[in-house]
Amino acid sequence: MNGIVAYGAYLPYFRLDRKAIGDSLGAPADKGTRSVASYDEDTTSMAVEAARAALRSAPAARPATLYFATAAPAYLDKTNATAIHAALDLDASAAAFDMLGSVRSGAGALRAATDAARPALVALSDIRTGLPGGADEREGGDGAVAFLLAPDSPAAPLLAAPIASASVTAEFLDRWRLPGEPASRQWEERFGEHAYVPLGAAAVADGLKQAGLTAAAVTRWVVTGPHGRASRRVAASIGAAKGAVADDLASSIGNTGAAHAGLLLADALDRAKPDETIAVVSLADGCDVTIWRTTAALAARSRAATVAAQVAAGMPVSYATALTWRGFLQREPPRRPDPERPAAPPSFRGESWKFAFTGSRCQACGARHVPPQRVCVKCHAMDRMAPERLADVPATIATFTVDRLAYSLSPPVVAAVIDFEGGGRFQCELTDVDPAAVKIGDRVEMTFRRLFTAGGVHNYFWKARPLRSR
């Protein structure tokens, strides 16, 4: 059985103050904030960011399978995991599968990766929407998390091994959404509670029995699900030791749907010491429980971009902007041509450039080229190039502008000419940035984004953002 050899989380940079919702709508104000995916993010792009963070800490790993789970897929019919696969520059022989549509697909993807016979990368990502003024809008959150599951090896030792997994499944109508609708519907809250609490109790009991543990002996409990009240009741009734139930990030991030149990597990791993037990209880259309035991290798894990650090970072976004980004507020577009949809054949020919951000380096003189070229800009050698991926190479701003005329869902467009460490230059958009704070000499890093959607095609590509991930 596989265990966790690497993990990474990604929280979008923007936070919506729940008070702003109440103030705008003239409703009672709620407390705390929720995370909001930027206008140029979707569940696919956030999954890429989380998976990049995971793979950075296990550079030698070559996953043989990628499972992507979300309740809010960017595409139907077409696989979304292939874009993630391409952006991560995974081996062509690695499979990529979507598990879409429901919150429980997150627990399913992690279980499938754990049970897999080969190293498997799992990416869980969600953008939680609801109608303005509703609980889903207020209590949801956006984010992603990724785990690399593989057998223990010297190159990639296990950080945590599964010691028990239990499930209980039941069919009942608590929350649901018809395809294409902007919001979910829910049955009366107390009915969901009635259905979930016994399911949770049964799955927890089974998991503890398999692990040979008492509830009080488990170091950390993660209990979550889209039914907040049911999850809190299950957490309260488990019999966990005092302080052992982890913060569910409800007050800072909100519930990130299919990603949330994984996100809380990542947060628990960030905080855990070796030889602890972490029980993850995910209540969604049943209950899935996995109990993990951390290993000595956990002490040597990467400390970059922890969940807590990302929770603490972030910039406020106004309610009107957040509504615009999610399509609930249609705004007057600029008097500019609509962007052209990316064409399939050039995107296919340039997959390693467009998705993996692979440039080229001249083998005659060493000059780096972004995008890849056949003729060297420095020595003019022809066809002496070798591919070189720059997605993880930091860069410095050479000059920049704030374009108030260009089309954008969230004007103004901030763009910069950036020079990569070790050579190479590119002109691209900046994101997650305050236009007034950009300076020549600022350091940036690349981030995978959905630039825009035109003609029903999502245009995935890379932007630069202020250096934050390391």
Add this chain to the structure above:
Amino acid sequence: MASNGIRDRVAIVGMGCTSFGERWDQGVNDLLVDATKDALASAGVELRDVDAFWLGTLYSGQSGLTLSRPLKIEYKPVSRLENYCATGSEAFRNACYAVASGAYDVAMAIGVEKLKDSGISGLPGFSAPGDGTRAGLTAPATFSLLAPAYAKRYGVEDATLKEVMTRIAWKNHKNGALNPRAQFRKEVPKDTIACSPLVAGPLGIFDCSGVSDGSAAAIIVRAEDAHRYTDKPLYVKALSFVAGPAAGPMDPDYDYTTFPEVVASATDAYAQAGIKDPRQELAMAEVHDCFTPTELVLMEDLGFASRGTAWKEVLAGTFDLDGELAVNPDGGLKSFGHPIGASGLRMLFEAWLQLRGEAGQRQVASIARGRKLALTHNLGGAPGECVSFVSVVGSEPSR
């Protein structure tokens, strides 16, 4: 430089230029007919006397039929070409070479653009299907990349740079106010320019050239035939056109304070024309002031000011209408307007008027004092990836 030039082999003997602006009542065909009529009348020839035509337009039509259809040109060569914002100059250059080669006796170069029918602000897009990875910046944004880079390199305060940009716009509006064909015929106070709404980077709307409709045309003959048409022909001294390797956006050695393409084309043109010191020898220059930082940088690239000093020269009034070297005496792209395909020929039209002493209130004083050369500079693209054209024309053949 592998460019021999055709100094004094051909001459302009007639020119026409429509007024530029929001010509809601005129279509592409009307603009082409008007500019052609003016140019033919100016040269004293009929349409049938013209042997070959070069039409420059970026968006407003394809193929030679765009010109032959409205003018009913019967069975003659009409080439349509495009080279970004240098399109009009490129039409002129090709027509000159055709006459110089002896292939034709009389050629017409005409440029036209009808931008105001699109219903959008700025320029329309025109890219081939792509992979969606090119940054979709607007023209003002790409040229605004010059501003912070120039300020940083030469230690100019942001506020001072804004003042320099404002003065360029103010000067060109002041010149354009004297030009009956210009799109904007009003002086604009510096405060209005400096406080105009931002478009890109430090560029306000008054730092941007006018989006307009218009057409301009020139009749070209061999130099030895020129006096059969006019007493005051303009001799073509130099034509230089270069396309750069578009290296700026991928080469960290490019610093966004210069257009290497302009330096190359100016060097070539000066060699063809035998010019040693352009600031001392030229009577005037029409340059591609698409945005105010462009004109600033061009002053250095064209050799009118040494590196890092153009901003001071601008503030000192060196390039004013009554300054040491008048730049954009007709108001430039800024106030005359920028109908893409027509602009290169519009620049030559001002040289035509000035060197013949027909520029009225805009007449540059140095011509009366004996300067006989004018320069036009036209570029297309963006900093680091552009095409550049420089011509020198003169009112006398060289000895």
